[in-house]
Amino acid sequence: MPVEEFVAGWISGALGLVLGHPFDTVKVRLQTQTTYRGIIDCMVKTYRHESLLGFFKGMSFPIASIAMVNSVLFGVYSNTLLALTATSHQERRAQPPSYIHVFTAGCTGGFVQVYCLAPFDLIKVRLQNQTEPRARPPGSPPPRYRGPVHCAVSIFQEEGPRGLFRGAWALTLRDTPTLGIYFVTYEWLCRQSTRDGQDPSPATVLVAGGFAGIASWAVATPLDVIKSRLQMAGLKRRAYRGVLDCMVSSARQEGLGVFFRGLTINSARAFPVNAVTFLSYEYLLRSWG
Numbered sequence: 001m002p003v004e005e006f007v008a009g010w011i012s013g014a015l016g017l018v019l020g021h022p023f024d025t026v027k028v029r030l031q032t033q034t035t036y037r038g039i040i041d042c043m044v045k046t047y048r049h050e051s052l053l054g055f056f057k058g059m060s061f062p063i064a065s066i067a068m069v070n071s072v073l074f075g076v077y078s079n080t081l082l083a084l085t086a087t088s089h090q091e092r093r094a095q096p097p098s099y100i101h102v103f104t105a106g107c108t109g110g111f112v113q114v115y116c117l118a119p120f121d122l123i124k125v126r127l128q129n130q131t132e133p134r135a136r137p138p139g140s141p142p143p144r145y146r147g148p149v150h151c152a153v154s155i156f157q158e159e160g161p162r163g164l165f166r167g168a169w170a171l172t173l174r175d176t177p178t179l180g181i182y183f184v185t186y187e188w189l190c191r192q193s194t195r196d197g198q199d200p201s202p203a204t205v206l207v208a209g210g211f212a213g214i215a216s217w218a219v220a221t222p223l224d225v226i227k228s229r230l231q232m233a234g235l236k237r238r239a240y241r242g243v244l245d246c247m248v249s250s251a252r253q254e255g256l257g258v259f260f261r262g263l264t265i266n267s268a269r270a271f272p273v274n275a276v277t278f279l280s281y282e283y284l285l286r287s288w289g
């Protein structure tokens with residue numbers, strides 16, 4: 001099992017994440033809190049109340065964890081393609097896999113990475129939703145979680161070991177098909193602008209990676225909203241009975257538009273994050289080729 005894809009996935013995931021985290025923090029707050037009138041309002045209030053650091057809350061943990069999740073995603077994707085087509089990453093330019101194989105490998109990677117992602121994503125969402133300023137006015141209550149480790153221990157103690165996988169089923173439904181779309185979109189766009197047998201240019205990789213991110217996140221947004229709400233439900237004791245109950249009650253209370261909350265910011269974030277992720281992934285593998 002070639003290990004370099006896992007290492008390249010790790011490094012490229014970390015690079016993409018730092019670039020995208022401020023967008024992600026705004027998205028999570030728009031999806032789970034009703035105090036903001038929109039993206040700009042959320043950004044202005046976050047900056048005024050918490051300074052620039054407010055946009056990077058909950059990032060220390062994902063740097064290690066989401067990078068590892070991206071490593072699993074790209075490693076499982078590439079090795080599933082190896083199993084399906086008997087071609088390595090380098091050989092695939094000369095012998096491109098079918099889109100069915102790419103979609104199957106993407107869905108497989110998407111499914112497997114969920115079970116690494118779920119606890120880390122839960123902690124990230126819980127920390128991102130803490131809107132207290134760092135310099136707290138005297139007498140104001142401290143934030144519930146002091147940091148990622150305290151958050152993990154608190155969830156484990158208050159909600160049990162399964163509490164750390166709150167939202168995992170919604171994540172599975174969100175990521176399995178959309179990661180198939182993610183890799184098919186990337187491969188299709190690369191092949192449209194690259195001669196047969198050639199490696200795509202850096203510009204092609206950036207554009208194809210960016211639009212693969214947008215396409216997959218656009219499809220993922222409705223379940224992304226449900227996932228974030230299920231993850232926050234355990235905190236506010238507003239327990240939903242599951243994904244369907246959360247979908248129905250959200251739609252009843254806030255209309256169908258609730259499923260597209262965060263779509264704009266998701267798409268704005270997805271382009272640079274995934275452009276950088278694919279570029280660094282491709283060029284690391286080529287340099288190790």
Ligand SMILES: CN(C)C(=N)NCCC[C@H](N)C(=O)O
Binds near residue numbers: 178
């Ligand atoms: C629609 N989904 C869930 C995805 N496309 N996931 C894969 C991209 C992951 C990348 N690190 C990012 O955070 O965008």
